[in-house]
Amino acid sequence: MLKSHLKIAAKSLLKNRNVTLINIFGLALGLATCLLIIFYVVDELSYDRFNTNxxxxxxxxxxxxxxxxxxxxxxxxxxxxxxxxxxxxxxxxxxxxxxxxxxxxxxxxxxxxxxxxxxxxxxxxxxxxxxxxxxxxxxxxxxxxxxxxxxxxxxxxxxxxxxxxxxxxxxxxxxxxxxxxxxxxxxxxxxxxxxxxxxxxxxxxxxxxxxxxxxxxxxxxxxxxxxxxxxxxxxxxxxxxxxxxxxxxxxxxxxxxxxxxxxxxxxxxxxxxxSNRQYELGANSSVTYVYIFSAIALFILLIACINFMNLSTARSANRAREVGVRKVLGSPRKYLIIQFLAESVMITLVSAIIAVLAAWALLPLFNQVAGKELSISLQTISWLFPALLLIVLVVGVLAGAYPAFYLSAFQPITVLKGKLSAGFKGGGFRNFLVVLQFSVSIFLIIGTIVIYNQLHYIQQKDLGFDRSHVMVVKNTTGLTNAQTLKQQVQQIAGVSSASLSGFLPTGSLRQPNSVFTSKVPNSRNSLFTEIWPVDEDYLPTMGMKLSQGRNFQKGNITDSLGVIINQTAANMLGFTGDVSSKKLYYIPEGQTDNAIKEYHVIGVVKDFNFKSLRDNITPVVMMLENNSGALSIKMEGADVKPFIPKIEAAWNQLSPNQHFEYSFMDEDFNAAYRTEQRTGTLFLVFTSLAVIIASLGLFSLAAYAAEQRNKEIGIRKVLGASVSAIVGMLSKDFIKLVVISFIIAAPLAWLAMHKWLEGFAYRQNMQWWVVAVSGVGAVVIAFATISTQSFKAAIANPAKSLKSE
Known part of the structure; x- marks a missing residue:
């Protein structure tokens, strides 16, 4: 009996190739996306779990x-x-x-x-x-x-x-x-x-x-x-x-x-x-993204299943007479349900096979976008195949349940008399599914635009320093003649300035300590701050500006006991007005209170962001000290490539046995926000897939509507209705559903993205046009999808639909 059901199911699927291919494509796309996200989530959740304890x-x-x-x-x-x-x-x-x-x-x-x-x-x-x-x-x-x-x-x-x-x-x-x-x-x-x-x-x-x-x-x-x-x-x-x-x-x-x-x-x-604390041993991720992508995987899979239901129902008129004949010949309803479920499971199985092959083929590209090194190993296969088998059964039964029970419920007399439309139920349920699909799609569209706007804001924000055209030569600590390298580099035509210091706005090297406003240090006159050893060329090289006072001066002996503080430090210390008369006291690292040193403030640098834009600016105190952790080089002009071999030649002359390593400050800055950039790209990809799959759902329902109203369209055309009028008639109901989806999704997306933006101390406020563009875009996509079927129905010869009347 089972063999017979499978044979009949296979013949039916081959007979309706177009419908079968659309179903397989939609489910395969949803399953492949779901698999890639599962790989990502499993990898994120597996960190450090290799430890036995x-x-x-x-x-x-x-x-x-x-x-x-x-x-x-x-x-x-x-x-x-x-x-x-x-x-x-x-x-x-x-x-x-x-x-x-x-x-x-x-x-x-x-x-x-x-x-x-x-x-x-x-x-x-x-x-x-x-x-x-x-x-x-x-x-x-x-x-x-x-x-x-x-x-x-x-x-x-x-x-x-x-x-x-x-x-x-x-x-x-x-x-x-x-x-x-x-x-x-x-x-x-x-x-x-x-x-x-x-x-x-x-x-x-x-x-x-x-x-x-x-x-x-x-x-x-x-x-x-x-x-x-x-x-x-x-x-x-x-x-x-x-x-x-x-x-x-x-x-x-x-x-x-x-x-x-x-x-x-x-x-x-x-x-x-x-965990997102200072001095982490590596770059951590966020559980928020795991929740978001898990939800997206479930939604995309749900949308794919909804499409299957809708498309199967939309083609029900072509199966109605078959169901009626089978029932007249004595076929019990349960056998009809089994047959339709068999078709559903077969489509899901084929889709799952295609999805696995697609996920495997797309894995290198996904790794590149997500910054992962995922691979399908024997361990992956050990849980993947049982999981896929379960997914095939669950998705196949769930996606085919509604069409199976719906189609098998047709009354044979009604069907065989050609009065099928009277027996159709569940329009409200199908409308609910469309609203659900596009609510998810609009939510993702708004989220993607907000993320990209925030990333653009980060890229364009004035950070208080100029990171463009700054080359950072690393590992200069090992040079016995780092100052000589700096002097030689400064002589290269087109180099405006150079500075020796490992404490960079885009770096991770930090030296937190306390400074005091009194010779007797205590908690009441202290400020916990970062201490940055810099040279006299540091501020010009970084493009930092002074709000008052002056920079360190080369050859000025008194500047060895001078400090430059940022505006945040000045505010927290209560320094107002002219700071040139202010004193600060500092105990060098590893020394006792007896070794406290007195420094005089010579300038206040405008605040600059040296941490993630998720954090507020904290105090910084700069001291004139030798620190050759890195050589920062500010170059004139946009093309920095000609400078690289010249700087490398100077390096090799002074340190022939040492590798020449460098980076550019703008690239180092971008690396700090790589997680957000990857998240934005993944959002864009998944949003596009969700919209494509949701559009397939609308396509199926548009086909269903046109099929149900075939005779009505024919009569309207005979009575003189224009093509545009018929297209509008068939489209308006679906556009209403998309508008309802927008009304539901917009406030939810607004709240969710506002919560995400709260993680940034410096952020761009959400603009009204983001929501408007998302709504208009969803309507345009929906109309473009619907109009293809509507136009096809509107230009059809009415004689074909009315010939039996």
Missing amino acids: ANRIYRVNTDINFGGNASSYAIGPPPLATEAAKNIPEVEKATRLLIATEIRFKKGGENISETKVGYADSTLFDVFTLPMLSGNPKTALKEPHTMIITRQAAMKYFNSIDAIGKSIAIVNENADYKVTGVIEDMPKQSHFNFDYLLSMATLEGSRGNVWNSFIYSTYLLAKPGTTQATLSKKLDALFQSHFEKQPGFNKDAFAKNGNYVRVDVTPLTDIHLL
């Missing part, structure tokens, strides 16, 4: 409110890990990581700058699951000047994973590090990714008992059954008991002005999607 690992966070400046960090003080493991019963193990900046390894006769370098405690393998290919995980990082490397790094430096006992020279430290372990390459789905991990025991500061310095990424392995709330509470209590014992610390005076320093923990599996 992922559900018991927590990272320490620090929240500071000091001097009116609140900040949140993904780091903790040096002794916290050891003390937590000793004194908190719920903590089984603890470990720390620290990013190593500007590390240069020696390979043969050249120096290679490596970026994926960090320091790690010997307890690293007690907390994280990092499969070791060779070496002892218990002892690999215990001794100073030892290191573990990944398989990729071993092949790069030794052409083999047999690297135990061999050494790599680190040029910065003028020291050799012995390789004591080789591990597998870290998974891409990790919130940190290192190729080289140096022993933390090498750093003397890592063993200190300083509780008011925050620098180490600290991780705790909790015992089974421990809750996040319990661990946070006990950890903060431990921290406060040590923090309050600092020399000269007055707890009551500190808290009186609203100051606080607190620690808590974040689950390891929440870091990638739910």
